[in-house]
Amino acid sequence: MDLNFTPEEEAFRGEVLQFLRDKLPERLSNKVKNGLRLTREDMAEWHAILNERGWLANHWPKQYGGPGWGAVQKFIFENECALAGAPRIVPFGVNMLGPVLIKYGSEAQKQHWLPRILNGEDWWCQGYSEPGSGSDLASVKTTAVLDGDHYVVNGQKTWTTLGHHANMIFCLVRTNKEAKAQAGISFLLVDMDSPGVEVRPIITLDGEHEVNEVFFTDVRVPAANLVGEQDKGWTYAKYLLTYERTNIAGVGFSVAALEKLKRIAARVQRNGRPLTEDPLFAARLAKVEIDLENMKTTNLRVIAAVAGGGVPGAESSMLKIRGTEIRQELSSLARRAMGPYAQPFIEAALHEGYGEPPVGPAEAAPLASQYFNNRKLSIFGGSNEIQKNIISKMILGL
Amino acid sequence: MNFEHTEDRRMLADSLDRFIAEQYGFNERDRIARSDEGFDAARWSQLAEIGALGALFPEDVGGFGGAGFDVAVVFESLGKGLVVEPFLGALIVGRAIAQAGTAAQKERIASLIDGSTVAALAHEEPGSHYEPTQVATRAERSGDGWVLKGAKAVVQLGDRAGLLLVSARTGGADDDAQGLSLFLVPGDAQGLAWRGYRKVDGGRAAELALDQVKLGADALLGAEGKGAAILEHATGWGLLALAAESLGAMEVAKRDTLEYLRTRRQFGVPIGSFQALQHRMADLLLEIEQGRSAVINAAAAIDGSDRVAREKALSAAKYSVGRIGTRVAEECIQLHGGIGMTWELPLAHYAKRLVMIDHQFGDEDHHLARYIALGKETSQ
Numbered sequence: 001m002d003l004n005f006t007p008e009e010e011a012f013r014g015e016v017l018q019f020l021r022d023k024l025p026e027r028l029s030n031k032v033k034n035g036l037r038l039t040r041e042d043m044a045e046w047h048a049i050l051n052e053r054g055w056l057a058n059h060w061p062k063q064y065g066g067p068g069w070g071a072v073q074k075f076i077f078e079n080e081c082a083l084a085g086a087p088r089i090v091p092f093g094v095n096m097l098g099p100v101l102i103k104y105g106s107e108a109q110k111q112h113w114l115p116r117i118l119n120g121e122d123w124w125c126q127g128y129s130e131p132g133s134g135s136d137l138a139s140v141k142t143t144a145v146l147d148g149d150h151y152v153v154n155g156q157k158t159w160t161t162l163g164h165h166a167n168m169i170f171c172l173v174r175t176n177k178e179a180k181a182q183a184g185i186s187f188l189l190v191d192m193d194s195p196g197v198e199v200r201p202i203i204t205l206d207g208e209h210e211v212n213e214v215f216f217t218d219v220r221v222p223a224a225n226l227v228g229e230q231d232k233g234w235t236y237a238k239y240l241l242t243y244e245r246t247n248i249a250g251v252g253f254s255v256a257a258l259e260k261l262k263r264i265a266a267r268v269q270r271n272g273r274p275l276t277e278d279p280l281f282a283a284r285l286a287k288v289e290i291d292l293e294n295m296k297t298t299n300l301r302v303i304a305a306v307a308g309g310g311v312p313g314a315e316s317s318m319l320k321i322r323g324t325e326i327r328q329e330l331s332s333l334a335r336r337a338m339g340p341y342a343q344p345f346i347e348a349a350l351h352e353g354y355g356e357p358p359v360g361p362a363e364a365a366p367l368a369s370q371y372f373n374n375r376k377l378s379i380f381g382g383s384n385e386i387q388k389n390i391i392s393k394m395i396l397g398l
Numbered sequence: 399m400n401f402e403h404t405e406d407r408r409m410l411a412d413s414l415d416r417f418i419a420e421q422y423g424f425n426e427r428d429r430i431a432r433s434d435e436g437f438d439a440a441r442w443s444q445l446a447e448i449g450a451l452g453a454l455f456p457e458d459v460g461g462f463g464g465a466g467f468d469v470a471v472v473f474e475s476l477g478k479g480l481v482v483e484p485f486l487g488a489l490i491v492g493r494a495i496a497q498a499g500t501a502a503q504k505e506r507i508a509s510l511i512d513g514s515t516v517a518a519l520a521h522e523e524p525g526s527h528y529e530p531t532q533v534a535t536r537a538e539r540s541g542d543g544w545v546l547k548g549a550k551a552v553v554q555l556g557d558r559a560g561l562l563l564v565s566a567r568t569g570g571a572d573d574d575a576q577g578l579s580l581f582l583v584p585g586d587a588q589g590l591a592w593r594g595y596r597k598v599d600g601g602r603a604a605e606l607a608l609d610q611v612k613l614g615a616d617a618l619l620g621a622e623g624k625g626a627a628i629l630e631h632a633t634g635w636g637l638l639a640l641a642a643e644s645l646g647a648m649e650v651a652k653r654d655t656l657e658y659l660r661t662r663r664q665f666g667v668p669i670g671s672f673q674a675l676q677h678r679m680a681d682l683l684l685e686i687e688q689g690r691s692a693v694i695n696a697a698a699a700i701d702g703s704d705r706v707a708r709e710k711a712l713s714a715a716k717y718s719v720g721r722i723g724t725r726v727a728e729e730c731i732q733l734h735g736g737i738g739m740t741w742e743l744p745l746a747h748y749a750k751r752l753v754m755i756d757h758q759f760g761d762e763d764h765h766l767a768r769y770i771a772l773g774k775e776t777s778q
Contacts, residue, residue: 134735136664159736204739205746206598211736270527272573280763332724335753339527340552342757345598359595359605360524360551368598372750375731376739383735385674 003297005072013076020084023049027352029085033260035366037208037350038087040165044120046087047094051118057094059243064102064110065118071303074247082252090162093117093124097170100187100240104228113189127157127171127190127214128237134159135386137172138181138234142216144173144188146223146230151175151188153196153219159380163199163212167192176231187233189225190216204376206369207347241382248316248381249299249323254292257330261285264363265337275337284336288329295322314394317387324377324384334363335371342368401694407463407471413448414472418479424744427600431482431747436555436594436602437516442483446513450476454489459496459507466697469635470642474693477646480744480751482601484516484555489639491517491563494580494632498620503582506561518559519636520550520583520606521629528760530633531575531626535608537566544618546581546589546611556604557592560585564608565629568622578625581617588612599754600747630709636759637712638700641693644719644755648686648726651748655679655730658737675733682729685722692718710772713765720762723752 005013028042050056058074060066069077089095098117101110116122133139142155153173163169169190176184190197196219202211228236265275265285275281302315312319335342341360348354349365358364378384392398403411422441430438445451453468455461463469469489476485492510495503509515526532535548546566556562562583570577583590589611594604620628659670659679669675692715699711727749731738738745756762 129736132663134664139664203741205731205741205750207741268527269525271529271532275527278763280767284763336761336763338757339761340522340757343552343597343599343603343754344595346595359593368754371753372598375728376736378732379735379739383732388674 003300005076009072009076012073013080016077016080017084019053019055020080020086023053024084024086025049028087031352032085032087033256034363035350035370036352040123040162043087043090043165044123047089047120050089051120056089056118057098059095059099060102060114064098064114071307075299075303078247079252079255082250083256085256090123092126092161092166092170093122093168095243096126096240097124097189099243100170100227100236103239104187104236108224109189109227122168123162123166124168124170125160125163125166125192125212125214127160127169129159130156131158135383137237138185140172140174140185142171142173143177144175144186144221146175147220149223150220151223151226153188153190153216153221155216157214157216158202158211160199160212160214161210161380163192163214164201164209169197169214170227172233172237175233179231182234184231185233185237186230187227187236188221189227190219190221194219194221196220204373206372207345208369208373210373242312242316249295249319250327251292251296251299251323254295254323254326254330257327257334258289258292260363261330261334261337264334264361268337268339268361270339281333281336284333288326288333291322291326291329295319295326298322314390317382317390317394320381320387321378321384327377328371328374331367331371331374334367338364338367345369403467403471407467410449410453410463410468411471411475414445414450414475415478417445417448418475418481422479422481424747427480427482428747431480431600432596434602436558436596437483442516443513445481445483445485446511450485451488451511451513454485455492455496455507455511459492459504460511461507466638466700469638469700470693470697473639473642474646474649477643477648477751478650480600480647480747484518484559486636486639487516487518487554487559488513490519490632490636491561493635494519494563494619494628495582497631498580498628500616502616503619506582510561515560516555516558516585517561517563518553518556519632520553520556520562521565521633522551524549524551524605526551528764529573530629531578532573533565533567533578534572535564535566537568537579537581540612542615544581544613544615546583546608546613548608550606550608552603553606554603555601556606557594558585558602562590562606563619563632565625570623575626577623578629579622580619580625580628581613582619583611583613583617597754599750633759634700634709634712637716638693638696640755640758641689641696641712641715641719644723644752645686645689645693647748647752647755648689648719648723651726651730651745651752652682652686654745654748655682655733658734678729678733682726685725689719689722706772706776710769713760713769713772716760717762717765717769720756720765723755724762727752 054067057066058069062068144151144153169192171188171190172185173188175186196217198215200213201209268275270278302312306312341364344359450472452461453463453472456464488510492507537544537546564581564583567577568579589609591607592604597603662669696711696715699708702708731749
């Protein structure tokens with residue numbers, strides 16, 4: 001048993017840290033650390049910086065432009081990026097579609113789409129969920145009917161994260177109504193500029209526009225945009241979901257959030273002493289810190305198990321559940337620490353360039369909004385209830 | 399033993415519920431909650447006409463209620479409708495005047511009951527973090543009157559108020575329990591500077607700076623230096639009101655979530671048929687009933703003469719709804735899934751209000767600690 005990284009892994013960590021010191025723009029990390037809303041340009045800027053170094057598509061093998069990292073290196077990279085306040089990599093093209101195309105796409109598809117993901121020419125979004133199919137993903141109703149050399153797509157997708165920035169969407173569509181649930185689904189790449197595609201914003205409870213509804217009315221999609229075989233899309237969809245769950249524990253985000261929370265709590269005074277010395281708050285802080293320390297090791301245990309290659313199986317469901325619970329608790333504590341100053345909602349203060357002095361503690365403006373926004377963590381990417389079903393079935397054999 | 403409300407109270411609750419259903423539906427509430435004004439003057443005076451304000455005060459000051467259960471009934475209905483109009487300010491300021499005011503000061507209560515004056519408590523300060531005796535604002539004698547200087551935090555609808563109840567120190571150190579005094583300050587007094595903003599859960603609040611605010615001798619409410627006890631009395635009514643409001647909001651959140659579990663189908667069946675979700679809903683029911691009992695305990699204790707018993711029941715209620723309300727909010731969003739995260743679903747706004755109630759007049763940790771401290775007072 002040895003909990004330390006090997007000297008080679010430590011050297012790699014040093015390389016990542018050096019890169020972040022040299023290349024991560026302070027403007028971007030300040031926005032992330034202060035909880036300000038990122039623009040499309042901010043996200044694209046960070047993608048371009050990573051791509052220049054060859055580190056954008058860190059799940060991809062070398063031959064397609066990835067760095068060829070193993071599980072430990074990916075973990076180190078994602079962890080250090082989160083600690084440094086780097087913007088999140090927008091996962092839809094790089095971490096989701098990319099691996100699917102590499103495994104199941106035609107040679108022509110790989111040559112066409114993969115470079116465009118890397119250089120930012122295409123911004124992808126995910127067309128999985130529908131109004132009637134959230135946890136029950138296999139119940140997709142959006143249809144695609146072959147008409148000559150085109151599919152004609154009709155239906156609706158929802159919860160399309162950053163769909164308003166995207167020009168391409170990968171969709172699960174039903175191509176065979178006779179077949180049962182999982183059979184009869186296909187995986188289709190749709191140009192969002194096509195006639196008949198309409199994107200409508202969904203405003204979340206914190207007032208943010210992050211997710212969308214996407215409507216398809218007689219949208220003609222070249223048959224060449226079918227990935228793999230018709231009616232076999234469920235296999236590809238599930239393969240994609242295993243990548244959706246990588247780094248799902250979000251340990252780096254939590255460590256960064258805990259450090260920030262401690263700084264805040266040390267400054268907020270309650271009864272003449274810092275909140276960190278208030279017995280009840282200190283107990284809450286200690287509990288989440290212990291949970292996080294345990295989580296770090298659980299995460300590393302899962303990574304070590306797949307260090308030889310592949311992606312974690314049902315174990316990643318444990319990481320998803322506990323990892324999101326910890327992140328939610330941390331944002332809950334940050335909200336609590338603000339006391340009465342959790343109440344103001346000053347939207348302008350959530351954007352870069354707000355010139356007014358803060359209302360309440362300097363960090364206050366985004367914290368309550370972030371707490372409400374983070375409720376999504378236990379819902380998306382397979383709700384925590386679905387993850388428990390997976391654990392019951394796959395690990396416990398119930 | 400009888401846990402039924404009186405017929406008068408049931409009728410008041412019914413007419414309030416009906417008004418909210420007919421005139422204060424979700425779209426109307428959303429419009430008001432997002433407005434720059436922060437409340438709607440027409441709805442406010444309609445609510446006053448129904449008697450929602452009169453019920454908060456005893457007959458000797460012009461009301462027709464004023465008992466703990468009157469206040470609880472009104473605020474539970476307000477919570478069901480997520481009403482953002484300034485009831486809490488009217489209750490706290492009015493009850494403070496009723497408790498400690500001179501005959502002339504008490505005459506102002508009539509304008510609180512008919513809704514023509516919006517009142518706000520300006521007590522908490524940027525550094526006070528719920529501690530009621532942490533007051534740095536100072537009041538100094540000047541001739542016959544007073545001059546106030548300091549800052550107040552998150553004053554609910556403060557910049558819309560015509561009458562403010564301001565706490566200030568006439569003696570003692572910033573964290574001293576002694577030396578607090580209370581002042582009735584007109585909203586248009588010289589030297590008040592406001593910075594208003596919207597709130598996360600809708601409606602409006604403001605930061606207040608008091609710069610050499612000159613007041614007459616008649617602005618002092620109660621005796622000089624004896625404000626802490628009046629404040630405790632008045633904010634006690636606020637604690638009961640918030641606890642009852644929370645209960646109303648929890649009931650709606652539970653009702654809507656239950657409806658969703660019955661109708662939302664996944665895997666070919668209503669999701670309410672899954673035992674894992676049934677048990678979570680059963681837990682919520684249990685918690686909410688415990689919260690209801692906490693509110694009943696507080697409403698019964700608030701009219702009593704035993705200060706420690708009263709304050710313990712109030713802190714117990716606020717602690718309970720703080721903890722339970724947050725849990726109800728989080729669970730109801732989770733049980734709804736993605737749709738629970740959206741602005742267009744009323745449930746999301748109930749969730750926000752439930753969590754934000756925990757940020758008014760002390761959160762669950764504050765009231766747990768206060769409950770423990772009050773217990774030590776009795777045993778000494």
